Amino acid sequence: MSTSSSNRGISRRGFLKGAGVTAAGAAIGESAVVAFAEESAPKGPKIVGPKPLSVSLKVNGAEKSAAIEPRTTLAEALRVNLDMTGTKIVCDRGACSACTVWIDGTPVNSCMTLAIDAQGKDIRTIEGLAMGDTLHPVQEQFIEHDAMQCGFCTPGMIMSCAALLEHNKNPSLDDVKTATSGNLCRCGTYPKVFDATLAAAKMMKA
Amino acid sequence: MNNFEWADAKSIDEAQSLMTDASAYKAGGVDLLDLMKEHIAAPKRIVNIRNLQGFDQIKEDGGVLHLGPLLTLAQIADDKTIRSKWSAIADAAANAATPQIRNMATLGGNLLQRPRCWYFRNELFPCRKKGGEICYAQQGENQYHAIFNNQLCAIVHPSALACALVAHGAKLELSGAKNQKREVLLEEFLTLPSVDLHRENSIQSGELITDIRVPTPRADAKSIYIKQGEKESFDWPIAEIAMVLTMDGETCKSASIVLGAAAPVPHRATEAEQAITGKKVDEQSAGAAAKAALATATPLALNGYKLALFENLLTRTLLQAKGNA
Known part of the structure; x- marks a missing residue:
């Protein structure tokens, strides 16, 4: 998978921030100068776009960057700019949850999240769930229980179920139903999804 | 979705200094993005207020x-x-x-x-709320629409x-x-x-x-919310009730009753509040209060079912409040 990671190491902004802290120890005046330099003229908050700009995203632990417009959703940035097509776009309105990813450990709709707004956050996608060749227990049990048919809802469904098990080691059937209540599956795989998730919970406790 | 400028506000003052008539504030962004994708909103600038500190307490x-x-x-x-x-x-x-x-x-x-009315959300319908002449729901598919205050929109x-x-x-x-x-x-x-x-x-x-x-409600107050959708998983309500009730034994001392998915605003059921206050709460008085709440409803062609739904839901909620008292 291609990763154009340009933002590794020291960025200009990060350098100035670091320099500011050092300067503040020595003299308040110097730190004020650095702070001004950081904000840069004209004064006030930074307005970006509508032209494309470089956006840095931390996806599955790796820093990646892409030149995107502010209107680009996280789902589009993942699929189009970062070539990570595991995350699916179906309704594109937050109604089906096929695009579910975790931001800072919490499942959200990547189709209703702007990529620019996900900077500085820890993004986890379906590609980052397995540990190398070892599948996540939820993935393993989805296969074991045949919990998919056409497979289009599956990445989002798995991200919802895996998030549940991160926060609840001993889920009831109702907990699984609630966790997947936003994930639409038109093939109707729900009973097998529930079985697979409960089996994964057992597997993770063992 | 139209393209736009983006600014991440660090304070309320900064957010307001960035605001123009052609801009929109964005917090969670769920409704704003939906409106933009449907071409109902097209702000030239988005002022992000999601990262303002201290407003999530x-x-x-x-x-x-x-x-x-x-x-x-x-x-x-x-x-x-x-x-x-x-x-x-x-x-x-x-x-x-x-x-x-x-x-x-x-x-x-x-x-x-903004409201979920499918005529409002569809750019092809220049409805009255969007500055047009017609409320398409009046003669259209109005099964999910209001049963009170529904003449204009x-x-x-x-x-x-x-x-x-x-x-x-x-x-x-x-x-x-x-x-x-x-x-x-x-x-x-x-x-x-x-x-x-x-x-x-x-x-x-x-x-x-x-x-x-x-x-803070009185220590003996009951605070109840009930939603009725068409299915158990993710769905909009076709009827919902929020209620704060204080009881003296089996007698209702005060009631605040609000019906949702009923009107263009949360609908305060004052007739029901008056009917039940001071009464012993039982099936008869709860049923009478629920009837009173719906007496002024003006259902459209396809949403008359909501009257029976609200009446039953309200009766049940009042009895549930009493049970918890």
Whole structure:
């Protein structure tokens, strides 16, 4: 998978921030100068776009960057700019949850999240769930229980179920139903999804 | 979705300095992005207020519960303090939308979201709310529309939290330019189409909700929220009820009853409140109060079913409140 990671190491902004802290120890005046330099003229908050700009995203632990417009959703940035097509776009309105990813450990709709707004956050996608060749227990049990048919809802469904098990080691059937209540599956795989998730919970406790 | 400028505000002052008539504030962004994708909104600039610090707090202080406008619905649903005395608010949040959206959507944005009416949301229908001449719901597919105050524009207010907050007598703190603050009852802040055809509230240009203030109910009060959808998983309500009731034994001392998915604003069922107050709550009095609540309804061609639904739901909720007393 291609990763154009340009933002590794020291960025200009990060350098100035670091320099500011050092300067503040020595003299308040110097730190004020650095702070001004950081904000840069004209004064006030930074307005970006509508032209494309470089956006840095931390996806599955790796820093990646892409030149995107502010209107680009996280789902589009993942699929189009970062070539990570595991995350699916179906309704594109937050109604089906096929695009579910975790931001800072919490499942959200990547189709209703702007990529620019996900900077500085820890993004986890379906590609980052397995540990190398070892599948996540939820993935393993989805296969074991045949919990998919056409497979289009599956990445989002798995991200919802895996998030549940991160926060609840001993889920009831109702907990699984609630966790997947936003994930639409038109093939109707729900009973097998529930079985697979409960089996994964057992597997993770063992 | 149109393209736009983006600015990430670090303070209320900064957010307001970035605001123009062609701009939009964004908190969770769920409703705004939806409106933009449907070409109902096209701001030239988005002012991101999601990262403002200190506006996601929950604090009870001096008989008032303060809720920060940037709290997510999930945070409200999970909070023990809110659940202890304001369970209608916690349940309204817990039953709204999907888990994913509850993790993103904020309280402030939830109160200010635009209606879900499919004629309003579809750019091909230049409806009255969007400045056109016609309310298409009057003669159209109106099974999910209002049964009260529906003559001009038949939207139902989309916020379940607004129903629970109105039942609890919540107020909003609104902050305008130059740190000018005003406090307004949520019930008065949300307005009918007869007041403003094109908007659902009286927020002023540039204003932000900076605090949601909910009185602490009496220790013996019951706070209840019930939602009826067409299916158990993610769905909009076809009827919902928020209620704060105080009882003296089996007698109702006071009642605040709000019907949701019923009118263009959370609908205060004053007739039901009057009918049940001072009465022993039993099947007969609860049924009579529920009938009184629906007596002034003006259903459209396809939503008459809501009358029976609300009547049964309200009767059941009153009896449930009594059971818990």
